[in-house]
Amino acid sequence: xxxxxxxxxxxxxRGRSRLLRRHLIGALGAAVVLVMVLVAVFAGWLSPYNPxxxxxxxxxxPSAQHVLxxxxxxxxxxxxxxxGARVSLLVSLTSIGLSxxxxxxxxxxxGYYGGVVDNVIMRVMDVMFTVPSFVLAIALAGxxxxxxxxxxxxxxxxxxxxxxxVTRAPALTVRETEFVSSARAAGAADLRIVVxxxxxxxxxxxxxxxxxxxxxxxLIEAGLSFLGLGVQPPYASWGNMLGTGRSYIGLxxxxxxxxxxxxMLAVLGFNFAGDGFxxxxxxxxxxP
Amino acid sequence: MKTYLPRRLLAALLAxxxxxxxxxxxxxxxxxxAVTMWVGQEGxxxxxVRDTLRTMFGLSEPIPAQYARWLGNAVRGNLGYSFRSRLPxxxxxxxxxxxxxxxxxxxxxxxxxxxxxLGIISAVKRDTPADVLARLLGLVGFSMPSFWLAxxxxxxxxxxxxxxxxLLYVSLAKSPVENLKQMLMPxxxxxxxxxxxxxxxxxxxxxxxxxxxxxRTARAKGVSVRATLWRHALRNALIPIVTVLGIQLGRLxxxxxxxxxxxxxxxxxxxxxxxxxQRDYPMVQGTVLVMGLLFIAVQxxxxxxxxxxxxxxxxx
Numbered sequence: 001x002x003x004x005x006x007x008x009x010x011x012x013x014r015g016r017s018r019l020l021r022r023h024l025i026g027a028l029g030a031a032v033v034l035v036m037v038l039v040a041v042f043a044g045w046l047s048p049y050n051p052x053x054x055x056x057x058x059x060x061x062p063s064a065q066h067v068l069x070x071x072x073x074x075x076x077x078x079x080x081x082x083x084g085a086r087v088s089l090l091v092s093l094t095s096i097g098l099s100x101x102x103x104x105x106x107x108x109x110x111g112y113y114g115g116v117v118d119n120v121i122m123r124v125m126d127v128m129f130t131v132p133s134f135v136l137a138i139a140l141a142g143x144x145x146x147x148x149x150x151x152x153x154x155x156x157x158x159x160x161x162x163x164x165x166v167t168r169a170p171a172l173t174v175r176e177t178e179f180v181s182s183a184r185a186a187g188a189a190d191l192r193i194v195v196x197x198x199x200x201x202x203x204x205x206x207x208x209x210x211x212x213x214x215x216x217x218x219l220i221e222a223g224l225s226f227l228g229l230g231v232q233p234p235y236a237s238w239g240n241m242l243g244t245g246r247s248y249i250g251l252x253x254x255x256x257x258x259x260x261x262x263x264m265l266a267v268l269g270f271n272f273a274g275d276g277f278x279x280x281x282x283x284x285x286x287x288p
Numbered sequence: 289m290k291t292y293l294p295r296r297l298l299a300a301l302l303a304x305x306x307x308x309x310x311x312x313x314x315x316x317x318x319x320x321x322a323v324t325m326w327v328g329q330e331g332x333x334x335x336x337v338r339d340t341l342r343t344m345f346g347l348s349e350p351i352p353a354q355y356a357r358w359l360g361n362a363v364r365g366n367l368g369y370s371f372r373s374r375l376p377x378x379x380x381x382x383x384x385x386x387x388x389x390x391x392x393x394x395x396x397x398x399x400x401x402x403x404x405x406l407g408i409i410s411a412v413k414r415d416t417p418a419d420v421l422a423r424l425l426g427l428v429g430f431s432m433p434s435f436w437l438a439x440x441x442x443x444x445x446x447x448x449x450x451x452x453x454x455l456l457y458v459s460l461a462k463s464p465v466e467n468l469k470q471m472l473m474p475x476x477x478x479x480x481x482x483x484x485x486x487x488x489x490x491x492x493x494x495x496x497x498x499x500x501x502x503x504r505t506a507r508a509k510g511v512s513v514r515a516t517l518w519r520h521a522l523r524n525a526l527i528p529i530v531t532v533l534g535i536q537l538g539r540l541x542x543x544x545x546x547x548x549x550x551x552x553x554x555x556x557x558x559x560x561x562x563x564x565x566q567r568d569y570p571m572v573q574g575t576v577l578v579m580g581l582l583f584i585a586v587q588x589x590x591x592x593x594x595x596x597x598x599x600x601x602x603x604x
Contacts, residue, residue: 025427127306131580134542135560139311139576142564143318219433223546226435227561246439246550249446256443260436268431 026276032269040086047079051236059252069254072244077254080236081262087237088266091148092217095155096210102156103163104206110164111171112194122168125161133158137220141229151230155217166209170202204281211277215270222263238263293592300588307580308362312355314576315569362577368570370563377574380559385578388555390460391548392540394471395479396533403483404529407490408517411498422487429484435546438477442550445473457554474551478543482536489532493525500524526597534590541579 039046048067049055058074060066068077110121128136140154174180174197183193224230225239233240238259245255333341342348349357361368367377410422445451458466497503498521506516545557552558556575563571594601 123306127303127310129538130303130307130583131310131576132538132542132583134539135545135576135579138545138560138564139314139572140317142572143314143569145319215431222433223435223542226546227549229564242436242439246442249439249443253443253447256439260433260439263433263436264431267433268428271431272427 025272029269029272033273040089043082043086047082049076049079051079051083052234084236084238091221092214095152095217096213098156099159099163103160104167107164107167108171111168125164128161146229155220159213167202171198174198174201208278211274215267300584303584311576315573367574370571371568372566377570384556384559394475398479399483403486407487410491411494426484426487429480434477434543438547438550441473474547478547493528497521497525537586
């Protein structure tokens with residue numbers, strides 16, 4: 001019988017310890033994110049070499065001088081990983097920032113005004129949802145032509161629907177509350193109501209969603225760069241390092257392992273942090 | 289149900305039309321029109337030739353008319369001709385689509401086969417080492433980029449088994465065993481992230497369901513643990529799981545693009561990437577459209593499956 005556990009006496013205590021553990025995961029994620037930010041900001045100081053400097057012999061394994069070895073052109077892998085963190089963060093933060101402004105704005109407008117406006121905006125978002133985001137990003141990047149700007153734009157565009165949806169739902173609820181109707185009765189303009197009363201009530205879910213969206217953005221950037229449609233050489237991106245590195249399996253396996261590990265750690269960090277934020281900011285969504 | 293089915297199908301149809309419009313607009317974002325694309329940027333031509341070609345391609349018509357004609361052709365199965373191979377896009381996709389469907393179906397199958405038992409065990413044996421281990425696997429799997437996993441699988445098999453996956457694709461019809469052997473690694477790399485998501489979902493909904501009165505009642509009246517779990521608990525936990533499965537198909541199709549590329553699987557993803565690099569816009573249009581349609585079809589199936597899973601669901 002004990003197999004099918006029904007929450008009993010120990011339920012409350014368990015609940016508390018679980019919360020602690022989840023905060024631990026969130027804290028762990030935040031720590032990874034913090035390290036990544038520091039690495040990206042201080043890349044110039046931290047990296048042992050110029051990421052584009054050439055050394056000999058090419059494809060050499062990890063050594064005392066080059067901790068993670070050299071790539072196919074003789075560039076220091078560690079230095080490129082460090083600068084790759086900068087690219088990864090730059091792309092993901094700007095694209096999600098952009099997406100927050102556009103998607104958040106659309107979601108607020110849709111939720112606050114409702115009716116036809118809401119319908120039109122959300123149906124367009126639905127259509128965008130229908131094409132898998134990575135496929136849409138590939139098509140956008142390929143059609144406009146690969147560059148750093150294109151990648152940022154493509155990621156921003158494909159994440160707008162998610163952000164808009166997440167913003168709209170609470171905006172819709174807040175719109176019906178008494179404090180909004182009293183603000184309206186007091187003669188406040190729509191813009192003021194949205195900024196002062198609605199926006200603060202949607203920031204919680206929005207922060208959670210944005211954190212997870214950053215993890216996705218990092219993955220999309222890496223995927224595009226892996227295919228050669230994202231960040232272009234000679235700039236180091238974890239994705240393009242992995243994309244070229246896989247041609248050297250058997251010769252220099254590190255080229256396929258290290259960038260992927262960095263990528264996964266970053267994604268893990270943002271996902272964990274998102275989990276933590278969810279617990280703190282959005283108690284209703286707290287998972288068991 | 290009688291009124292729901294046509295309504296749901298109509299909604300799917302509208303979604304399909306809307307997606308086609310989105311893709312039509314998307315391709316028109318490209319620099320230069322179809323004539324310059326077709327001739328190639330490097331080619332030069334006299335204004336007369338250009339005008340003739342523009343009329344031939346129907347580019348002198350207004351955009352809505354162009355779209356209407358393209359849509360009309362698409363409905364009749366004519367998606368235009370590939371700029372490169374000059375073959376009909378529809379027939380190129382006809383050979384690529386079943387491969388992608390097989391790959392994603394295999395990935396889903398693998399994911400479900402592992403995620404359901406793992407999620408149930410994790411929920412039942414909550415807070416035990418087994419649960420912690422399963423959840424750790426879930427968290428890590430969720431953050432694992434499928435293309436890195438693919439690269440690692442290739443690397444691992446090359447290093448430890450001195451074996452590399454064959455890059456010459458063998459179709460399922462030709463040799464099922466050979467084909468499945470080839471598809472295994474792509475399906476595993478594609479399925480792991482999905483497995484993680486499903487496992488987490490299964491665990492949390494099962495925990496929810498296990499706390500319900502009817503589960504306690506079932507146990508109290510002497511139903512075995514196994515029967516309670518499978519017949520009473522899982523059945524009720526299935527709806528959110530199926531919903532997530534449907535939504536995750538989008539992610540799966542996106543992942544398939546890279547994974548197919550890595551393993552040389554000639555599916556829709558490989559076709560899309562090749563088309564992008566060759567600036568073969570009719571192919572780009574066709575591949576994105578097909579993926580969108582596949583997604584819409586599965587969403588539709590998911591919605592219809594609710595009534596089958598849970599007889600209480602009535603579509604009004």
